[in-house]
Amino acid sequence: MIHNSSPAIVVIGCGVIGLSSALSLQELLRDDPSKSSWQVVIVSKEWPTSIPGAPIPHSIEYSSMWAGAHVRPIPPTTTQLRQEGLWLKQTVSKFNSLLKAETQIGLTLAPAIEVFEAPGDEYKAQTAESFEADSGLKGYRELTAKELPNGTTFGFEYESYCINSPIYCGDLLRKFIIAGGKTINATLRSVDEASIITPNVQFLVNTSGIGFNDSKVFPIRGHIVLTNSTCFDKTITRQNLDGTWNFIIPRFFSGGTVIGGTKEPHDWRRDPDSATCRRLLTGVEELKQYALSSGSLGQPENISVIQEIVGRRPAREGGLRLEIEFPSNTYSAESKLPVIHAYGAGGRGFEISWGVASSVSKLAKGLMVKLDQTKGRLAKL
Numbered sequence: 001m002i003h004n005s006s007p008a009i010v011v012i013g014c015g016v017i018g019l020s021s022a023l024s025l026q027e028l029l030r031d032d033p034s035k036s037s038w039q040v041v042i043v044s045k046e047w048p049t050s051i052p053g054a055p056i057p058h059s060i061e062y063s064s065m066w067a068g069a070h071v072r073p074i075p076p077t078t079t080q081l082r083q084e085g086l087w088l089k090q091t092v093s094k095f096n097s098l099l100k101a102e103t104q105i106g107l108t109l110a111p112a113i114e115v116f117e118a119p120g121d122e123y124k125a126q127t128a129e130s131f132e133a134d135s136g137l138k139g140y141r142e143l144t145a146k147e148l149p150n151g152t153t154f155g156f157e158y159e160s161y162c163i164n165s166p167i168y169c170g171d172l173l174r175k176f177i178i179a180g181g182k183t184i185n186a187t188l189r190s191v192d193e194a195s196i197i198t199p200n201v202q203f204l205v206n207t208s209g210i211g212f213n214d215s216k217v218f219p220i221r222g223h224i225v226l227t228n229s230t231c232f233d234k235t236i237t238r239q240n241l242d243g244t245w246n247f248i249i250p251r252f253f254s255g256g257t258v259i260g261g262t263k264e265p266h267d268w269r270r271d272p273d274s275a276t277c278r279r280l281l282t283g284v285e286e287l288k289q290y291a292l293s294s295g296s297l298g299q300p301e302n303i304s305v306i307q308e309i310v311g312r313r314p315a316r317e318g319g320l321r322l323e324i325e326f327p328s329n330t331y332s333a334e335s336k337l338p339v340i341h342a343y344g345a346g347g348r349g350f351e352i353s354w355g356v357a358s359s360v361s362k363l364a365k366g367l368m369v370k371l372d373q374t375k376g377r378l379a380k381l
């Protein structure tokens with residue numbers, strides 16, 4: 001039960017962006033003695049717990065349950081990519097410190113290999129120094145011609161993170177609750193509903209992924225196959241000449257191996273299709289032979305499919321929306337509350353999560369100062 005007098009920050013959504021933001025907000029409140037009575041409340045219609053193959057359903061919109069996931073830096077050639085790159089670097093640093101404190105949280109430091117049939121110049125221009133400076137990830141090394149899989153002309157390796165997404169999100173949710181966080185299960189129909197879902201809401205944080213009604217938001221369909229393979233100790237990504245991808249992401253902590261995958265913008269199909277599934281499994285056989293012959297992996301094995309998966313990445317034209325929206329008339333009795341938007345992470349929600357959360361927290365800090373000033377002015381009237 002939430003006490004009436006506790007001012008609340010309502011976070012809409014319990015994906016990786018909502019969870020990381022909620023934890024950062026709790027930290028912000030802890031650091032400010034004048035806010036010791038404040039609460040963070042997550043309102044969401046879906047919650048972490050997902051075991052593919054077991055009867056625990058999730059909608060394809062709940063992106064954080066379907067993500068591979070790994071950290072894969074993209075050379076920062078546009079404004080949006082530069083911003084995402086900064087967030088990625090902050091996330092890598094946070095992942096490091098989380099893993100130092102505790103190892104069983106769904107994160108694994110693992111080698112990553114990327115290979116290309118036709119690499120862009122921005123990839124070829126990378127050096128060990130630029131790569132580490134941009135991403136914070138260590139161990140960058142270009143592969144020699146001999147080390148490249150058949151059909152590819154360029155590749156490199158580095159130390160990255162593999163994320164067992166449902167386990168990791170579950171861990172964040174447990175941390176949030178242990179730190180005093182509250183949860184409300186609800187399907188919101190509007191902003192206004194969020195502002196009265198619990199008493200004394202001060203402002204909202206909108207991490208609804210693809211949830212509401214922004215015409216700039218669109219799905220990028222991701223078709224992947226979860227298998228029972230345990231032979232990979234690294235994540236491998238192959239970019240093909242025709243624009244298709246093949247990737248392998250071990251889901252450490254007994255989660256099998258994700259074999260992917262497609263990136264299909266504006267594709268609203270919900271169901272897996274057998275042609276794509278066959279292409280992905282054939283592609284992975286090649287990568288597997290390569291990985292085995294490169295000597296660092298376990299024995300050959302027969303793999304079986306646990307689940308063919310389609311998830312939607314919540315993309316947005318221009319990238320993630322990160323800003324405060326103020327109500328049109330703050331002093332009207334019926335006014336809405338300020339909203340910090342943080343939705344539209346696209347295909348990179350995990351790898352940018354802590355950077356985004358830190359930006360949300362900075363906006364929240366400024367907003368709380370503003371709200372205190374407004375209260376001060378009203379008190380004098």
Ligand SMILES: Cc1cc2nc3c(=O)[nH]c(=O)nc-3n(C[C@H](O)[C@H](O)[C@H](O)COP(=O)(O)OP(=O)(O)OC[C@H]3O[C@@H](n4cnc5c(N)ncnc54)[C@H](O)[C@@H]3O)c2cc1C
Pocket residue numbers: 012013014015016017018043044045046047061062063064065066067068069070071186187188189207208209210211212221222223224261310311312313314342343344345346347348349350351352
């Ligand atoms: C196949 C696939 C592979 C991917 N691989 C990677 C990867 O390797 N690395 C990476 O970083 N990212 C990856 N992603 C992308 C990543 O999954 C997303 O960027 C991330 O999960 C977005 O998180 P989110 O919190 O913004 O949204 P979501 O996880 O979609 O969460 C949205 C939340 O809002 C709630 N919500 C929405 N509407 C309402 C409403 N009306 N009322 C109440 N609650 C509501 C939902 O229930 C949910 O809790 C992948 C995605 C897919 C599909």
Ligand SMILES: *[C@@H]1O[C@H](CO)[C@@H](O)[C@H](O)[C@H]1NC(C)=O
Pocket residue numbers: 150151
């Ligand atoms: C490499 O690929 C080509 C064409 O796909 C094939 O003909 C050849 O046998 C392959 N070589 C190896 C070593 O797998």
Ligand SMILES: *[C@@H]1O[C@H](CO)[C@@H](O)[C@H](O)[C@H]1NC(C)=O
Pocket residue numbers: 045185186187
């Ligand atoms: C949570 O709410 C959804 C609808 O918003 C409902 O389908 C689901 O059963 C609820 N879960 C619980 C545990 O109450």
Ligand SMILES: *[C@@H]1O[C@H](CO)[C@@H](O)[C@H](O)[C@H]1NC(C)=O
Pocket residue numbers: 213215
């Ligand atoms: C979504 O937005 C459109 C226009 O932007 C509006 O006409 C429509 O009513 C909105 N739908 C909902 C459910 O809010």
Ligand SMILES: *[C@@H]1O[C@H](CO)[C@@H](O)[C@H](O)[C@H]1NC(C)=O
Pocket residue numbers: 012190191194204206207208209210211212213214217339343
């Ligand atoms: C949250 O984000 C959606 C886009 O997904 C947007 O359309 C909606 O208005 C926002 N909701 C709130 C509560 O501001």
Ligand SMILES: *[C@@H]1O[C@H](CO)[C@@H](O)[C@H](O)[C@H]1NC(C)=O
Pocket residue numbers: 300301302
């Ligand atoms: C794979 O399965 C086939 C047929 O079921 C079997 O002959 C073979 O020994 C198996 N290989 C491994 C590595 O288990």
Ligand SMILES: *[C@@H]1O[C@H](CO)[C@@H](O)[C@H](O)[C@H]1NC(C)=O
Pocket residue numbers: 228229230301302303304
């Ligand atoms: C995966 O499933 C196949 C087929 O059932 C089986 O042969 C193989 O041993 C399984 N792999 C693991 C790691 O259990």
